[in-house]
Amino acid sequence: MMAEKNQVQNIEKPLPGEQILIIRHLHKSFGNNHVLVDFNLELKKGESVVVLGKSGSGKSVLIKCIIGLMKPDQGSIEMFGKNIPDINEEELDKIRAKVGFLFQSNALYDSMTVRENIEFPLRRHWIRVSQAEVNKMVLESLEDVGLAHTIDMMPAELSGGMRKRIALARTLILRPEIILYDEPTTGLDLITGKEIIELMIEIQKKYKTSSLIISHDMNCVRMAGNRVAILTEGRCYALGTYEQLQLNTDPLVKQFFE
């Protein structure tokens, strides 16, 4: 799989060193609303970190800064040896080809079939592959999420959990090295949410991706995260394993575990 990926996408090898994503002194404000104030976090290769925070605490802002959809006011976000806020569109596109993003609202294109949705990133990143290969990759991605039979359906015909899976299949098509999840279980029922978390863990194992998961769902935090970062008041307030944080007596940390 690795060999094929390198051949198809012509991706450079990640730079040596453990950390695959380094966020330093990140600031972001909207007028007087200081959403991120000196946020720091590191993601190591192969690990998955959950960023836990209340609704409106700036989790989506953080993840959008990482993928370059928003520009931070200050601070650096280093991925694949580049500082995301500094680079131009072209370089940004190259990095985005290696980073999957699962949107909170799935962001499936309503006007396209499941197949076209999944093909979209592959075609748009100008990766020159034959139609046969595209078909094979689409099918493989769909099989990874267990929904091969929906290939010719429209997103509107699918349930919430299925749409989440299709969105995941769409991020998988480029074989990303990092996947950013924006509240993957929000809006799903408990059981479907758990299924999605299990799927995320499975995919992490299969493709050896690193994950940054943004959530306020404690199931997700417990099951999917190697480490947990608590985002409060715009900062990374506490960082540790689930077990460590569970024993933490700080009231701002404790409220999440009650």
Next chain:
Amino acid sequence: MSLATNLKIFFNEAGNLSRFTGRFFKQWFKPRYETAELGRQCFVIGYKSLPLIGLTAFILGLVLTIQLRPSLIDYGVESQLPAIVGIADVREIGPVITALIFAGKIGSSIGAELGSMNVTEQIDAMEVSGTNPFKYLVVTRVLAATFMLPVLVMMGIAISLYGSYLGVNIHGVTSFHLFWKQVFDSLSFTDVLPAFIKSYFFGFAVGMIGCYKGYNSSKGTEGVGRSANSAVVLSSVMIFVIDLLVVQVTDVLGLN
């Protein structure tokens, strides 16, 4: 709301729309070109509006003729009916009515489509998928609307003249050949050209305003409805404003 806040909102909106339009002109000729999507949009925007525009145009020509006849009989110029309807249709009624129908159908659908894409993060998803969403969504739709409306206007005028032919023949008898001869004899190049040119501006305005409203819709589902609605209202008003400006220009140029 006080007058001052209303004025502030107006100028704010006008400024943002101008900036959005400027962005279009900065991006539209730069590669990469979204030709496949442009073709698809031309089909969606042009071809799919044709039945509606054809139907309304036919009725318009018919009704206009029926209503004009009594006045023309009073003046004793009933025989000039095809000529007068032809001029009115080509110079003003055809382009403006077609553009208004176009604004109702296409302006609202662009506003709602882009609005819902914005709300459900589809525009962001395009951006992270190696696509410039402004080029892929806005430039293609604006160009398609600009190119397609003049074609629709010309077709609409032709269809409404068929309606007019029917109207002429309800009471009198005019041969098909004579009808068209009278219409074309009364028309000159200076009647057709300004009508054709202003149709481009109408199409551009409808596409631009629809995209602007959709692309900048507020989050939440009610934002989608609001952007569709305000796209239609604003582009309808813009059609009349452009019409007013064009008639001044052609007047100065002696084309009237």
